[in-house]
Amino acid sequence: MRKGIPVSPGISIGTAYCINEVFVRPEQTHLEEDAVGEELARFESAKDQSIRDLKALEAKVYAQVGKNEAAIFAMHQSILSDHAFTKKITGWIAGEKMTIQAALHRFLGEYEVLFSKAKDEYLQERFADIRDVVSRLSASLTDVKKEIDRGLKSPLIVVADELLPSQVVLLGDVEVKGIVTQAGGPTSHAAIIARSKGIPAVSGVRGILRQIKTGDEIVVDGREGIVRYNLDPEATAAYRKLEREFFDFKDQLAENRDEPALTADGRQIALLANINSVADAQSAKAMGGSGVGLYRTEYLYLTHPSVPDEEEQYENYRSIIEASPNNSVTIRTLDIGGDKTVPYLGHNHQESNPFMGWRSIRLSFEHPELFNSQIRAILRAAAGFEVGKVRMLFPMVTTVDEMRRVRSMVRRAMKQLVSQGKPFANVPIGMMLEVPAAAVMMDTLLEGCDFVSIGSNDLVQYLMAADRDNPKVSHLCQPLSPAVLRVLKNVIRVCNQNNTPITLCGEMAGQPRAFVLLLGMGLKNFSMSPAFIPTIKELAKKISTAEAAQILQNAMKLKTTSQVLRYMAGQIQRLAPKFTILDTA
Ligand code: PEP
Ligand code: MG
Numbered sequence: 001m002r003k004g005i006p007v008s009p010g011i012s013i014g015t016a017y018c019i020n021e022v023f024v025r026p027e028q029t030h031l032e033e034d035a036v037g038e039e040l041a042r043f044e045s046a047k048d049q050s051i052r053d054l055k056a057l058e059a060k061v062y063a064q065v066g067k068n069e070a071a072i073f074a075m076h077q078s079i080l081s082d083h084a085f086t087k088k089i090t091g092w093i094a095g096e097k098m099t100i101q102a103a104l105h106r107f108l109g110e111y112e113v114l115f116s117k118a119k120d121e122y123l124q125e126r127f128a129d130i131r132d133v134v135s136r137l138s139a140s141l142t143d144v145k146k147e148i149d150r151g152l153k154s155p156l157i158v159v160a161d162e163l164l165p166s167q168v169v170l171l172g173d174v175e176v177k178g179i180v181t182q183a184g185g186p187t188s189h190a191a192i193i194a195r196s197k198g199i200p201a202v203s204g205v206r207g208i209l210r211q212i213k214t215g216d217e218i219v220v221d222g223r224e225g226i227v228r229y230n231l232d233p234e235a236t237a238a239y240r241k242l243e244r245e246f247f248d249f250k251d252q253l254a255e256n257r258d259e260p261a262l263t264a265d266g267r268q269i270a271l272l273a274n275i276n277s278v279a280d281a282q283s284a285k286a287m288g289g290s291g292v293g294l295y296r297t298e299y300l301y302l303t304h305p306s307v308p309d310e311e312e313q314y315e316n317y318r319s320i321i322e323a324s325p326n327n328s329v330t331i332r333t334l335d336i337g338g339d340k341t342v343p344y345l346g347h348n349h350q351e352s353n354p355f356m357g358w359r360s361i362r363l364s365f366e367h368p369e370l371f372n373s374q375i376r377a378i379l380r381a382a383a384g385f386e387v388g389k390v391r392m393l394f395p396m397v398t399t400v401d402e403m404r405r406v407r408s409m410v411r412r413a414m415k416q417l418v419s420q421g422k423p424f425a426n427v428p429i430g431m432m433l434e435v436p437a438a439a440v441m442m443d444t445l446l447e448g449c450d451f452v453s454i455g456s457n458d459l460v461q462y463l464m465a466a467d468r469d470n471p472k473v474s475h476l477c478q479p480l481s482p483a484v485l486r487v488l489k490n491v492i493r494v495c496n497q498n499n500t501p502i503t504l505c506g507e508m509a510g511q512p513r514a515f516v517l518l519l520g521m522g523l524k525n526f527s528m529s530p531a532f533i534p535t536i537k538e539l540a541k542k543i544s545t546a547e548a549a550q551i552l553q554n555a556m557k558l559k560t561t562s563q564v565l566r567y568m569a570g571q572i573q574r575l576a577p578k579f580t581i582l583d584t585a
Helices: 033-064 067-081 083-096 100-116 121-141 144-149 165-171 189-197 233-258 278-286 298-302 310-323 360-366 368-381 400-420 436-440 442-448 456-464 482-497 512-520 530-541 545-555 561-575 577-582
Strands: 005-008 011-018 156-160 176-181 201-203 217-221 226-229 270-275 292-296 329-332 390-394 429-433 451-454 502-504 525-528
Touching (some): 011 176, 011 233, 033 067, 033 083, 033 100, 067 083, 067 121, 176 189, 189 270, 201 217, 233 530, 270 278, 270 530, 292 310, 292 525, 310 329, 360 368, 360 400, 429 436, 436 442, 436 456, 436 482, 442 482, 451 482, 482 545, 482 561, 512 545, 545 561
Parallel strands (some): 156 176, 176 201, 292 329, 329 390, 429 451
Antiparallel strands (some): 005 201, 217 226
16 A cells, blocks of 8 residues: 545546556566567667657747747657667667667666766756657557557556646546656646546556556555555445545536525526536536636647647637637637656756746746737637636746736737637636735726636746645645635625636535535635536535634634644534545545
């Protein structure tokens, strides 16, 4: 058994599928004599394919972003075309009968030793490039469908160091029932993806890839944050029972999809969905959400081989709006940076503090053409829908100046569209409240905002100075810490007094214990992973706004996070005892 951080509730059993073993330990290392020829051919064709992909990427980035950003892909091609590289790998395959993955693993190992001696930052970055190239090559070799044809039993539990959006795409429509990662925390991609699919997940399980291999039967307990393997038949049977209970209970709750979201005293609240794709928009509908409170557009960029142009974005936003409940969608502009990087936007340099660095709106401002194309695509996509249903949201706003700049960019884009005779709609413009400085200046910032959305995932990490993806500091990165509660209460009060609509779209909105406190603060709009909507709708029925305000008042007298957590666990137990299985410990 291994313990990690619970990031998406529930229990499931399945077959482990380990991703990117090349960085850890390839499962199969040795080839039979007669398989050598085929392995060499596979290597050549994977290499050619990767070079072709990189060439296309380079051309597109050159045209749409710039020469400097494109250069990195030319360099990656040259690593792949390098004679010495090919000679080494094919030498090991032919001479020592190694699998490609094993040869790549050895290659990385050799280079790591070599580069670890280099103090020079430039050389360190070159090693990062080599890792990128090897991982691209290795990804083009792994084919989960083939593994299933060869006998790998689904449903799968994906085990990875970190789960990248591109890897999720590679999984396609294979049934995945759980996710385990070595890195990450409650707000990492793996966690967000798991929650959006409503499957259990545990993060921060260091070294798990050394203990589990593809094909092993494993259990993910996303409530306690536990991963189990080598189970005896009795334990397996017990977990299967729990698994069934969890999925049945969720299905049963989802039957409330057509009911309105009301508190016990009959007040209407909005339960909205956080989505990354059209499929998520459909599940928002299926789960009974009344709209989409956050569309994270970066997933379009992260899963796209290069920069999507204005037309591609327009098409994507249109399909998202069409698929969303009530055609109501808040589209967030690009939030790249931090842990989500794309090399074609100039992310080929390591930053020492990426979350505090060049990310989000800061990066968009420096790619004005790209930013403009996104703003135009959103304005155009909103045409023809009821006014105010499509909204534009800007991430990581820190200062009043930034909001003014955003407004002037939107005005400019509208002027362009008018002069080009292209149909578009005027949309409400909002900011994400994620930076403590903006929380302090909330009243002033409201001058430039039609609405506000609290990004508590980031707000909490910045307020507590505790990286949201670092398991070592996860005890500090807690949305229910007294400091966070004070800031949230104040921000919600300022917005309500000013009649500025406010939503919270961080992960805490879908946690029963946090929901009760937010309701007590006077929040009415909650945006969460679609899978949590039915739970929160049921919970809302059981509590009046006055009772929530009373619980908040009691909680705010407490001095430590653990006291708040304990108190709230007691309250949830009292209000809705069955719900504990749907929360993370
Ligand atoms: C947040 O920070 O709370 C948020 C919703 O944005 P993201 O998780 O995409 O950073
Ligand atoms: Mg954020």
